[in-house]
Amino acid sequence: MEVVEKLYQEVVLRHPLGVPSGSAKTAIWPLLSTRLIKVFETRSACDRDWDRKHGNANPPEKAPGFYEDGLFSGANEMGFINGAAVGQTQTRPDSSYLVDVKVWSYFDDGVRSLRTHKKYRWRVAARVISENGRFVVDDILGFKGVFDPDKAVYMSNMLPKGCKGTHTLSN
Secondary structure (H helix, E strand, O other), rough: HHHHHHHHHHHHHHHOOOOOOOHHHHHHHHHEOOHHHHHHHHHHHHHHHHHHHHHHOOOOOOOOOOHHHHOOOHHHHOOOOOOEEEEEEEOOOOOEEEEEEEEEEEOOOOHHHHOOOOEEEEEEEEEEEEEEEEEEEEEEEEEEOOOOOOOOHHHHOOOOOEEEEEEEOOO
């Protein structure tokens, strides 16, 4: 599907880690559903709450949640992707579509893997819906080992981790 291809072109170009901001947000937001944008905005507010409460911590602390993950890709070395190929589309019983995406990276923590020459490969699936007469990405399914080592998880279920609405769970 074209919207998934466009999304991953932007992800590969901009390498958003965490909630997209700046030019990444400007490029990616029009490709997402209203529901998913709201989930991102709520997570962003939670992170701002954390920063307000913990901004002067020494050493700096990261908010609880997904910071080891590339939201549109995977965890750790898989977060900084440099390629994606959109595969088959499945029609779901709820009239949504699940679009297979193969993703890869030649990087270790954002630095080309000269030492290991390792190519990381993994799969995700974009859930696509029709909204206001156009197709948009409503979620990303990370298969086992992508967002969670033990099970498949939708990104929208992972984003609120460590938050209660717009506030962090810990002080």
